[in-house]
Amino acid sequence: MKKLGTILTPIAAGLMLAGTASAALQPVPTLTDAEMKQSAEIYFDRCSGCHGTLRNGATGPNIAPAKTLKKSLAKLEKILWEGTEGGMPGWGREGKLNKAQIKMLAKFVQIEPPAPPQWGMPEIKKSWKLVVPVDKRPTQPPKANWQNYFGVIQRDAGKVSIIDGDTKKIISTMDSGYAVHILRSSASGRYMYAIGRDGKATMMDLWATPPNIVAEVKISLDARSIDTSKYKGYEDKYVVAGGYWPPHYVIMKGDTLEPIRVVSTIGYTYDTQVYHPEPRVAAIVSSHVKPEWLLNVKETGHVLLVDYSNLENGSITETTIDAERFLHDGGWDSTKRYFLAAANARDTISVIDTVERKLVANIVTGTKPHPGRGANWIDPEFGAVWATVHLGEGLVSIISTDTSKKTAWTVVREWELAGNSLFVKTHPKSKNVWCDNTINKTKAKTLTVFDIDHPTAPPQEITFKKTVVHLEYNKAGDEVWVSLWDKDGAIVVLDDKTRKEKTRITGLVAPTGKFNVYNTVHDIY
Numbered sequence: 001m002k003k004l005g006t007i008l009t010p011i012a013a014g015l016m017l018a019g020t021a022s023a024a025l026q027p028v029p030t031l032t033d034a035e036m037k038q039s040a041e042i043y044f045d046r047c048s049g050c051h052g053t054l055r056n057g058a059t060g061p062n063i064a065p066a067k068t069l070k071k072s073l074a075k076l077e078k079i080l081w082e083g084t085e086g087g088m089p090g091w092g093r094e095g096k097l098n099k100a101q102i103k104m105l106a107k108f109v110q111i112e113p114p115a116p117p118q119w120g121m122p123e124i125k126k127s128w129k130l131v132v133p134v135d136k137r138p139t140q141p142p143k144a145n146w147q148n149y150f151g152v153i154q155r156d157a158g159k160v161s162i163i164d165g166d167t168k169k170i171i172s173t174m175d176s177g178y179a180v181h182i183l184r185s186s187a188s189g190r191y192m193y194a195i196g197r198d199g200k201a202t203m204m205d206l207w208a209t210p211p212n213i214v215a216e217v218k219i220s221l222d223a224r225s226i227d228t229s230k231y232k233g234y235e236d237k238y239v240v241a242g243g244y245w246p247p248h249y250v251i252m253k254g255d256t257l258e259p260i261r262v263v264s265t266i267g268y269t270y271d272t273q274v275y276h277p278e279p280r281v282a283a284i285v286s287s288h289v290k291p292e293w294l295l296n297v298k299e300t301g302h303v304l305l306v307d308y309s310n311l312e313n314g315s316i317t318e319t320t321i322d323a324e325r326f327l328h329d330g331g332w333d334s335t336k337r338y339f340l341a342a343a344n345a346r347d348t349i350s351v352i353d354t355v356e357r358k359l360v361a362n363i364v365t366g367t368k369p370h371p372g373r374g375a376n377w378i379d380p381e382f383g384a385v386w387a388t389v390h391l392g393e394g395l396v397s398i399i400s401t402d403t404s405k406k407t408a409w410t411v412v413r414e415w416e417l418a419g420n421s422l423f424v425k426t427h428p429k430s431k432n433v434w435c436d437n438t439i440n441k442t443k444a445k446t447l448t449v450f451d452i453d454h455p456t457a458p459p460q461e462i463t464f465k466k467t468v469v470h471l472e473y474n475k476a477g478d479e480v481w482v483s484l485w486d487k488d489g490a491i492v493v494l495d496d497k498t499r500k501e502k503t504r505i506t507g508l509v510a511p512t513g514k515f516n517v518y519n520t521v522h523d524i525y
Contacts, residue, residue, distance in 0.1 A: 029107040039108035076106035127218035157509035172210035187235035242281025296327035323350035331373030367392025389421035419443030429477035
């Protein structure tokens with residue numbers, strides 16, 4: 001057993017160049033205009049999410065030319081091809097980039113980054129498209145069990161498929177933004193919203209037969225997060241999406257995606273008060289106790305509580321809570337009062353109390369926590385807990401969320417995984433905790449399953465022939481859906497109780513995230 005509550009291994013270097021301060025600088029390489037354009041597109045898609053558009057670093061290290069020119073092109077190409085144990089994918093090894101692209105990208109990161117374009121309200125409004133007006137949409141839900149539909153992301157194909165969770169049939173496939181990051185359901189569950197890494201938000205109507213796109217808008221040039229208004233009286237009324245570049249958030253009408261307001265997040269770090277030109281909006285969650293959203297502002301370490309109750313009068317109110325820098329993803333505890341957010345480059349989980357509106361704790365976990373939305377269950381010894389996995393090491397950190405206990409907001413258990421992980425999942429009706437091991441050269445095809453009632457027992461490993469990623473339960477909580485991440489991919493449906501395969505859903509291109517309507521509406525994870 002590793003020591004609880006400590007940083008367990010060094011943060012993996014990735015392209016970090018520590019210890020090379022005295023190294024001679026390499027000559028600045030050259031690229032043709034066409035190569036620069038192609039390299040910039042590859043970097044924006046594959047690299048900027050972790051290293052930043054301006055390469056200042058966040059989840060990944062700073063890779064500005066002052067750092068990268070201390071490495072040879074051959075060394076950079078090897079890192080880009082193979083990846084690192086710290087969570088950086090092996091773009092070549094995994095078949096995402098070819099050798100020519102790797103060579104270009106290695107040169108690109110040794111050249112000063114080009115100035116990224118701006119994207120403000122005029123551009124946002126120009127991109128808005130109302131495909132199906134509200135009065136032309138169905139007035140009744142379909143006869144099918146639509147709350148058990150799944151939205152499935154086909155990342156590299158730029159598509160989202162809707163799958164009937166009962167019949168396991170693909171009932172609709174729609175063009176979305178490129179490299180969709182997440183899907184979120186409206187409070188009623190009728191609408192599903194996608195946000196792509198190209199900044200395009202797409203709104204899908206699940207009552208239509210088949211489900212179709214009813215509106216779209218490009219809120220930025222790079223984005224990761226979207227959510228809706230869920231508080232009583234504001235159901236389906238508003239949508240908010242967060243930009244990576246430009247760093248801002250955009251509020252839209254919930255039934256049309258018509259843009260209402262754009263707000264910049266550029267500002268100062270919470271601790272050193274240093275100006276930062278790129279504080280990106282990462283996770284967004286919708287509060288259950290007030291009409292507001294919680295937005296993680298990554299680089300500056302702020303959690304914004306954005307009150308939307310007075311939007312009709314043209315006003316929003318922001319409350320800023322200092323948490324920790326490099327905030328990324330996160331989710332609710334079982335009571336829906338506390339928001340647990342991963343400051344992954346600081347190996348920390350920040351806990352926000354939405355009732356008292358303050359930071360409760362900064363909890364040190366393993367290397368680069370990456371919970372997705374995390375997982376909640378009742379531990380036989382410690383009561384209510386929430387868990388995160390880690391990009392930087394094979395570890396599950398289990399945090400007590402039971403405020404009646406002295407152990408609250410501490411790491412009470414640690415489970416070792418075979419590999420570095422992206423997602424952890426369970427369900428209130430389940431006795432299992434499922435983890436992938438996706439960021440690992442040897443264990444990426446393996447799932448690890450722990451027994452909630454026997455937390456010290458060895459876990460079970462289930463291995464597939466392809467890389468497996470992301471887990472989601474059906475509405476009933478008796479099936480687990482996992483993605484085989486491949487060009488010729490599939491969804492594997494597992495029986496949660498027996499842990500055996502029930503069926504496969506094929507015909508999907510590199511499926512990644514899957515989001516069950518009912519579970520997403522009610523924040524069940």
